[in-house]
Amino acid sequence: MKKFSVVIAGGGSTFTPGIVKMLLANAERFPMKKLVLYDNDAERQAILAQAIKIMLDEEVPDIEYEYTTDPAVAFTDMDFCMAHIRVGKYAMRELDEKIPLKHGLVGQETCGAGGMAYGMRSITGMLELIDYMEKYSPNCWMLNYSNPAAIVAEACRVLRPNSKVLNICDMPVGTLRRMSQIIGTTPDQLEVDYFGLNHFGWWTGVRGKDGTDYTDLVKKYVSENGYLNQIEVDTQHTDASWQETHKKAKDIYAVDPRFLPNTYLKYYLFPDYVVEHSDKEYTRANEVMDGREKQVFDIARNIIKTGTAKDNGFHIDSHAYFIVDLACAIAFNTHERMVMIVENNGAIANFPDDAMVEIPCIVGVNGPEPICQGNIPEFERALMYQQVMSEKLLVEGYIEGSYQKVWQAFVLNKTIPSASKAKEVLDDLIIANKDYWPELK
Numbered sequence: 001m002k003k004f005s006v007v008i009a010g011g012g013s014t015f016t017p018g019i020v021k022m023l024l025a026n027a028e029r030f031p032m033k034k035l036v037l038y039d040n041d042a043e044r045q046a047i048l049a050q051a052i053k054i055m056l057d058e059e060v061p062d063i064e065y066e067y068t069t070d071p072a073v074a075f076t077d078m079d080f081c082m083a084h085i086r087v088g089k090y091a092m093r094e095l096d097e098k099i100p101l102k103h104g105l106v107g108q109e110t111c112g113a114g115g116m117a118y119g120m121r122s123i124t125g126m127l128e129l130i131d132y133m134e135k136y137s138p139n140c141w142m143l144n145y146s147n148p149a150a151i152v153a154e155a156c157r158v159l160r161p162n163s164k165v166l167n168i169c170d171m172p173v174g175t176l177r178r179m180s181q182i183i184g185t186t187p188d189q190l191e192v193d194y195f196g197l198n199h200f201g202w203w204t205g206v207r208g209k210d211g212t213d214y215t216d217l218v219k220k221y222v223s224e225n226g227y228l229n230q231i232e233v234d235t236q237h238t239d240a241s242w243q244e245t246h247k248k249a250k251d252i253y254a255v256d257p258r259f260l261p262n263t264y265l266k267y268y269l270f271p272d273y274v275v276e277h278s279d280k281e282y283t284r285a286n287e288v289m290d291g292r293e294k295q296v297f298d299i300a301r302n303i304i305k306t307g308t309a310k311d312n313g314f315h316i317d318s319h320a321y322f323i324v325d326l327a328c329a330i331a332f333n334t335h336e337r338m339v340m341i342v343e344n345n346g347a348i349a350n351f352p353d354d355a356m357v358e359i360p361c362i363v364g365v366n367g368p369e370p371i372c373q374g375n376i377p378e379f380e381r382a383l384m385y386q387q388v389m390s391e392k393l394l395v396e397g398y399i400e401g402s403y404q405k406v407w408q409a410f411v412l413n414k415t416i417p418s419a420s421k422a423k424e425v426l427d428d429l430i431i432a433n434k435d436y437w438p439e440l441k
């Protein structure tokens with residue numbers, strides 16, 4: 001069986017150790033020849049990378065392993081690049097959340113003004129990775145889950161249309177896991193129908209692979225509890241703020257009970273509620289820095305100090321198995337059915353061909369083949385159109401360095417109530433992002 005060479009870009013990510021463990025756990029179906037960690041922050045990456053080296057030496061000494069900040073070393077002779085970078089790191093995430101809140105607007109990593117600010121930073125970092133990959137390994141595939149995925153995907157569509165980049169989000173998979181608990185089965189026994197944009201979509205059907213329709217059962221549960229489960233078995237999305245988000249899906253569902261909503265719709269449908277329930281001084285970025293980041297880096301430092309990862313090692317990121325599903329689909333032409341972010345091209349019949357939409361696809365050796373979803377209802381179509389045009393204008397504004405277009409993107413975003421608010425928050429974000437954004441004129 002072929003063994004694969006994998007580079008993880010964003011080697012210093014809080015998710016890297018869990019994903020490496022997940023890759024090891026899946027070694028039978030996805031064997032690795034070589035693993036390289038790549039980051040542009042040598043110091044941050046080294047802490048995790050040294051601890052991972054100790055773990056690999058103990059568990060799988062035959063895998064070649066390196067960590068580097070040199071793109072030539074990182075990207076040469078690679079089959080897959082798993083990309084999870086955060087341009088500007090948590091310091092900038094904190095500002096993405098706090099600056100909009102200061103203006104009474106939703107402060108969120110991927111939605112609204114903060115999401116657009118992050119998007120304008122991510123495009124540059126992602127293009128850099130794609131260009132390195134194509135220079136050093138033209139046949140390599142990039143499996144990207146760097147955020148904000150909707151904006152990154154649109155930028156790739158426009159600026160790197162022929163690149164082998166697949167954009168995927170873990171929210172559809174994470175929610176499927178919750179649905180499987182509601183139904184009393186496992187996610188691998190289910191399949192879904194879904195349409196939308198990234199962090200902006202709806203499930204139209206949930207069924208067993210044997211054909212049993214579970215949609216009404218899940219709807220009834222969500223109408224009472226949202227996606228909040230009775231027993232928490234997930235490793236991700238368990239902090240208090242996430243529990244609130246799972247619960248809030250009940251109210252999103254009430255707006256249109258035809259479909260099961262993505263939890264991220266709360267930022268667009270209930271922005272006033274979200275702002276009222278946000279702590280302007282302590283946001284999700286703070287929760288993550290004091291929680292996941294601290295925990296992962298403490299474990300790493302302890303592994304380095306004790307010289308072993310045997311006890312008190314990293315936790316496996318089991319929710320990330322979908323990344324291996326995707327890699328296997330490409331490598332072995334498995335025709336896995338996966339919800340992915342792809343160019344519409346008619347899959348949603350009454351939506352623009354050139355919109356990046358999130359829909360189920362059949363994934364094989366040449367990438368995803370989108371599954372037709374037909375016409376969607378006017379309510380969802382109108383919401384999606386407003387949002388997708390906001391994303392498109394943002395990317396155009398980035399490319400052209402156009403203040404006007406970026407402002408329009410902010411005005412169109414449903415989390416921002418007026419053109420004057422849009423201008424106020426944009427002007428603050430321009431100052432905060434001066435080291436990252438192209439100059440806007």
Ligand code: NAD
Pocket residue numbers: 009010011012013014015016038039040041044045084085086087088089090125126128145146147148149168169170171
């Ligand atoms: P993190 O800040 O811990 O890690 C990101 C790493 O990227 C840092 O070590 C940073 O130095 C590095 N980096 C930044 N710019 C870079 C560049 N140009 N080249 C190379 N490395 C660079 O962040 P995190 O919370 O672990 O999240 C990582 C990413 O994964 C984020 O984009 C996050 O939004 C995303 N994410 C996506 C999903 C999904 O479903 N799509 C799920 C979880 C996390």
Ligand code: G6P
Pocket residue numbers: 109110147169170171174237284288
């Ligand atoms: C979900 C989303 C990701 C997002 C993450 C944030 O998984 O699908 O796109 O990055 O949540 O999680 P965090 O724990 O960093 O707030």
Ligand code: MN
Pocket residue numbers: 149169170171199
């Ligand atoms: Mn996501």
